[in-house]
Each structure stands twice: as C-alpha cells, then as structure tokens.
Amino acid sequence: MISNPSPKSATNIKLPISFIVYALFAFSCSQIILFMNSSDMLIGQFRLPDIWMGAHFLLLGFAVMVAMGAMYQLVPVAFLTPIWNERFGFIQFGITALGVGFFSTLLSFKPSVAIYGGMLAVIGVVMFIIQMVITILSQQKKSLMTITVLVAIISLFLTIVAGLLLAWNIAYGGIINHTSILYSHIALGIAGWFTLLIFGFSYKLVPMFSLSHGFSMKWAKPMVITYITGLIMLLLSFWIQVTFLPTIGWFLLCLGFTFFVLDVKEIIKKRMKKKLDKPFIFSLFAIGNGLVIHFIALVGSLYHIKSSIFWGWLIFLYIFSWVIFSILGYLYKIVPFLWWTHKYADRIGKEKVPTLKEMIHEKASINILTLFIIGIVGLVLFVILQVGIGVFVFQGILAVASILYAISIIRVLFI
Amino acid sequence: MDLENEIQTALYDVIDPELGINIVDLGLVYGISLDEENNALIAMTLTTPGCPMHDSITKGVEHRLKSIEGLGVIKVNLVWEPAWTPENMSEKAMQILWGN
Known part of the structure; x- marks a missing residue:
C-alpha cells in the first residue's frame, strides 16, 4: 500500500466565505441595475455607463469574486497543496472588494x-495571482489541470492589464487601439x-459529484492545446486584419469545447x-449552453456577421x-x-451529522434555477x-431570481 | 464482541457526507490491525485523491473509535494504492447509489 501524508487541505473558511458572500451581494446588485436599465438593453446598447456598472458588478463583483473564493477552497484540495499565505489572502480580499x-x-457615476x-481592483487581482501562482507552482506533481488553471490565471492577468488600458484611455485618451484592446479584454x-x-x-468536480471511475480523459490534452490555440488566433484577429483568422479562432475554440464535452460525457456515462x-x-x-454558443459564434464568424447587437447578445449569453x-x-x-467542514x-463519528444534500433546499434550488432559465430565454x-x-419583465425575473438565489445560499450558513 | 469486530461495527457510523453512505459499505476501509497494547491502525482510502472530505472523514474515524473502551492509540493511515474502485462497494451501497 502506498500511503500519502495528510496535507493541510482545509483553508480557513472565513476566506472563501468572505468572497462568496460579497459575490452574492454583487450578483443581486448587478441584476437590479440591469433591470433598471432594461430599455438600453432592448436596443442592444451595452456600452453605456450604467450597463458597464451592471456588467462589472456581474463579472468582477460576482463571477471573479466567486472564482477567487472557490479557488481558495478548491486549490488546496484539488492540487493537494496548501494556500501559500492566508493572511495575504484576507488583505487581498479587502483590497479587491x-x-x-x-x-x-x-x-456609472463618474467614468473619468x-x-x-480600477487600480485598486487591479492591485487586488494581482495579489490573488501572486498567491495562486506561488501556491500552484509548489504542487509536487503537476498535471494537465495545473496547466489549464495556470493559463486561466495568466489570462486573468492580461484581462486586467487590458481593462486598465481601457480605463486609462477613457480618463486620459491617447491610445488609438481602443476597440482591439476592448475585444481582447x-x-x-x-x-x-x-x-x-x-x-x-x-475535470475534478464532475467525477467527484457523479462518483465516476474508469474514465479516460483522452480528450483533455487535445482540448487544452486546441482551445488555447483558438484563443490566441482570436486575439490576433483583433489586431491583425486577416480575413479568416477570426473563423479559424472560433473553429478551434469550438473544437476545444467539443473535446471537453466528450470527456464530460464519458465521465457521466461511467x-x-x-x-x-x-x-x-x-x-x-x-x-x-457553452457548446451551442461557441457553435453560434463560429457560424457568425463564418458568415462575417458584424452586427454589434448580435455579438453583444452572444457575449451576454456566453457569460450568463x-x-x-x-x-x-x-x-x-x-x-x-x-459550511459542513x-x-x-469535528462532529463526524461523534453524533449524527447532516449530509451535504440535506443542507440545501433542493426543491427551492430547482425553482430558482428554473427562474434563471425562464428569465434568460424570455429576455x-x-x-x-x-x-x-417583455425585456423589463424578464430582466425583473432575473433580478428576483438573483435575490432568491443569494438568500438560498446564505441560508446554508445558518444551518 | 472482540475489539476488532467492535471497531468494524463502529466504522459503520462514519458517513461520507457527500454520498450519505458509511465508509465500510463504500469499501473505503482496507484493514484494521491491533497490536498487543490494543493500539489500532486503520488503513483506509477515499473514493478519489484530493477528495475535499479528506480531513473530515479521517478525523471522523478517530472520533468514533475514541468512544470504544479499552482501545489504545488510534492511527488512521490514508492510502491511495490500491486505488478505490466501485467493486469495493457493498451490495447495499450499490443499491443506494443506483436505487434512489
């Protein structure tokens, strides 16, 4: 038998929970802001200050903050490597928040x-990147998952660099490639x-939640290579005017996504x-949904669709x-x-403890998640x-769903 | 009941909180050994390396066994080889996972 020394796999719960609670608040805010500006959304106007505010509360406040919180929890258990510096993590949370x-x-209120x-947020994100890079690089046995997550972190860094350039240009001007930077961002x-x-x-969570065994992950390597190459091609197409470059980019992104779906399909089958x-x-x-949206983007690129409304809504659907x-x-x-951890x-083995499933109200979760689907389809x-x-009503449904969702998650913390 | 059987029975109380099934029926316990001083060594695994329940389940085993009278030092040795396979599960566990 080969034994494994028990790593310290649990991060101080306050760290990921802080990120997640903040994110849930930002999520509800974003949906309320978008609801209040639904008339601008109707005409496909996403590049307006109030929409920027809603979009950044959604992406930075919710999605990025949740991703950070989840990584503080998942990296130690998935990579069997403890977080480099938890205190640094708390400071990073404060600055980023x-x-x-x-x-x-x-x-919205003063774009100039x-x-x-933005600079404060950038400092926070850079601190997160430093934390994660040091943590992940200290992993003893690197895997394909390590590379995928590292490329994601590099992309996050480049995203904020591009975002900072955009904010700089809005404030001071002087950068002529604003649109290329925006698309790259x-x-x-x-x-x-x-x-x-x-x-x-x-690749870690799907087998864990489905208790899958004996799957091959044979498409993982082609997926990583294809998807990253596709992303590079797409980025190049924003800077170099070559006719078929965006189509090649989207084709490779679509193919990479398909490889991922094939692996997930096998995991679920087994x-x-x-x-x-x-x-x-x-x-x-x-x-x-992700696969379908990649395919629609490929078709849009193939037919040289330039409509900002088409791409604006496709990006919205991609995100949502x-x-x-x-x-x-x-x-x-x-x-x-x-919360269970x-x-x-410390009570497991001493007394009866609830299972994870018993900690959520599954019926309510089904209703809330269904509301999100109804909201998006209707919108x-x-x-x-x-x-x-119609736009007003269905964006209203999304706003209500986001508040109910936040309550249903926060409720777990009182069990 | 001898001490080894008592340990085996006690381990049925340690539940994997994700699956809601005890660790014996899941086939996670590879071996129980006792020395002359009644110190116990439990060799066990988890369904997947890097399982988030890692610390909780091993601590749960220690907590549960501490309540057995006459048992000395309890040590849980978490092993990854041989790797856990679904064949390790009991009929009952299979029934719970497939029958619900």
Whole structure:
C-alpha cells in the first residue's frame, strides 16, 4: 500500500466565505441595475455607463469574486497543496472588494475617475495571482489541470492589464487601439479566464459529484492545446486584419469545447451515482449552453456577421448561460461543503451529522434555477422581438431570481 | 464482541457526507490491525485523491473509535494504492447509489 501524508487541505473558511458572500451581494446588485436599465438593453446598447456598472458588478463583483473564493477552497484540495499565505489572502480580499465596488460604481457615476477604483481592483487581482501562482507552482506533481488553471490565471492577468488600458484611455485618451484592446479584454476574460478555469476544475468536480471511475480523459490534452490555440488566433484577429483568422479562432475554440464535452460525457456515462443532484445537473446543462454558443459564434464568424447587437447578445449569453450558470450550479455544492467542514467536520463519528444534500433546499434550488432559465430565454426572445415590456419583465425575473438565489445560499450558513 | 469486530461495527457510523453512505459499505476501509497494547491502525482510502472530505472523514474515524473502551492509540493511515474502485462497494451501497 502506498500511503500519502495528510496535507493541510482545509483553508480557513472565513476566506472563501468572505468572497462568496460579497459575490452574492454583487450578483443581486448587478441584476437590479440591469433591470433598471432594461430599455438600453432592448436596443442592444451595452456600452453605456450604467450597463458597464451592471456588467462589472456581474463579472468582477460576482463571477471573479466567486472564482477567487472557490479557488481558495478548491486549490488546496484539488492540487493537494496548501494556500501559500492566508493572511495575504484576507488583505487581498479587502483590497479587491473595495476596488471592485468603487470601480463598478464609478463607471456609472463618474467614468473619468473610474481608473482609481480600477487600480485598486487591479492591485487586488494581482495579489490573488501572486498567491495562486506561488501556491500552484509548489504542487509536487503537476498535471494537465495545473496547466489549464495556470493559463486561466495568466489570462486573468492580461484581462486586467487590458481593462486598465481601457480605463486609462477613457480618463486620459491617447491610445488609438481602443476597440482591439476592448475585444481582447472580453475574449481573455470570458474564454481565457472563466472558461479555462471551469474546464480545469470540472475535470475534478464532475467525477467527484457523479462518483465516476474508469474514465479516460483522452480528450483533455487535445482540448487544452486546441482551445488555447483558438484563443490566441482570436486575439490576433483583433489586431491583425486577416480575413479568416477570426473563423479559424472560433473553429478551434469550438473544437476545444467539443473535446471537453466528450470527456464530460464519458465521465457521466461511467458514473456510479445514478441520481445526480439537481444543481449539479444545472452546471452540466451550462456546459451544453457553452457548446451551442461557441457553435453560434463560429457560424457568425463564418458568415462575417458584424452586427454589434448580435455579438453583444452572444457575449451576454456566453457569460450568463455558460459561465454564470456553471457557477450557480457549483455554488450549491461548494457552499454546503465549506459550511459542513466548518460546523460538522469535528462532529463526524461523534453524533449524527447532516449530509451535504440535506443542507440545501433542493426543491427551492430547482425553482430558482428554473427562474434563471425562464428569465434568460424570455429576455433574449423579447429583445429579438423588440418588445420593451417583455425585456423589463424578464430582466425583473432575473433580478428576483438573483435575490432568491443569494438568500438560498446564505441560508446554508445558518444551518 | 472482540475489539476488532467492535471497531468494524463502529466504522459503520462514519458517513461520507457527500454520498450519505458509511465508509465500510463504500469499501473505503482496507484493514484494521491491533497490536498487543490494543493500539489500532486503520488503513483506509477515499473514493478519489484530493477528495475535499479528506480531513473530515479521517478525523471522523478517530472520533468514533475514541468512544470504544479499552482501545489504545488510534492511527488512521490514508492510502491511495490500491486505488478505490466501485467493486469495493457493498451490495447495499450499490443499491443506494443506483436505487434512489
């Protein structure tokens, strides 16, 4: 038998929980802001100060903060490596939370000084990158997952560099490639950071939540190579005018995503747990959405569609139905685990303790997640039909769903 | 009941909180050994390396066994080889995972 020394796998719960609670608040804020500006969304106007505020509360305040919190919890257990410096992590949380809050708010109220909030957020994100790079590089046995997560972290760094350049240009001007930087900022953020991060952790989480064994992960290597190459091609296409470069980029991104789906499909096929938890099924549903959106982007690129409304809504769907939906599903697993470890880990074996499933109200979670699907489908439908009241109502449903979701997650912390 | 059987029975009380099944039926316990001074060594594994429940389950084993009278020092040795396979599970565990 080969024994393994027990690593210190649990991070101080206050660290990931701080990020997650902040993120849930930002999520509700973002949806309320977007609800209040639904008329601008109707005409496909995403590049307006109030929409910027909503979008950055959603992406930075919610998605990035959740990703950071989840990484503080998952990296030690998935990479069997303790977090480099927890105190540094708490300082990083404070700086990032302040920076993201100021930056997102100033984008609406005073865009010309948003750069100062942005700089604070950048310092926070750079601190996070330093923390994670040192932690991950100290992992004894590197895997493909290590590379995927490292590339995601590099993408995050480049995303904020591009974001800072954009904020600088808004404040002082002088940079002529504003549009190229903006497109790079978006692609690096959503495909480079979020997608690769979800890919990397899904290879650990999907088998764990489905109790799958004997799967091959044979597409993982082609996936990493293809997806990263596709991302580089797409980024190049924003800077060099070559006719088929965006199409090649989207083709490779689509292919890479397909490889990932093939692996997930095999993992699920070889699962031991027949009845999967509903929120986890929702995360799997998000993977399907991601594939469809990549395919639509490929078709859009193939037919040289230039409409900013088309790409604006496709990016919205990419973010919401793939990235955000994945996070929403996984959080229903991650938060109960965190709280369970904090509250019940020392009671196991001494008294009867609840299972993770018993810590969430599964029926309520199904209803809330269904509301998100209804909200997104209705929103897109009424934007296509250009019916203002419909957009207002369905963005309202999303705002209500986000508040209910935040309550349902926070509720776990009182069990 | 001898001490080894008592340990085996006690381990049925340690539940994997993710699956809701005890660690014996999951086939996570590889061996129980006792020395002359009744110090216990439990060799066990987890369903996957890097399982987030890592510390909780091993501590749970220690906590549960501490309540057995006459037992000396308890040591849990977490091993990764031989790796856990679904064949390690009991009929009952299989039934819970597939039957629900």
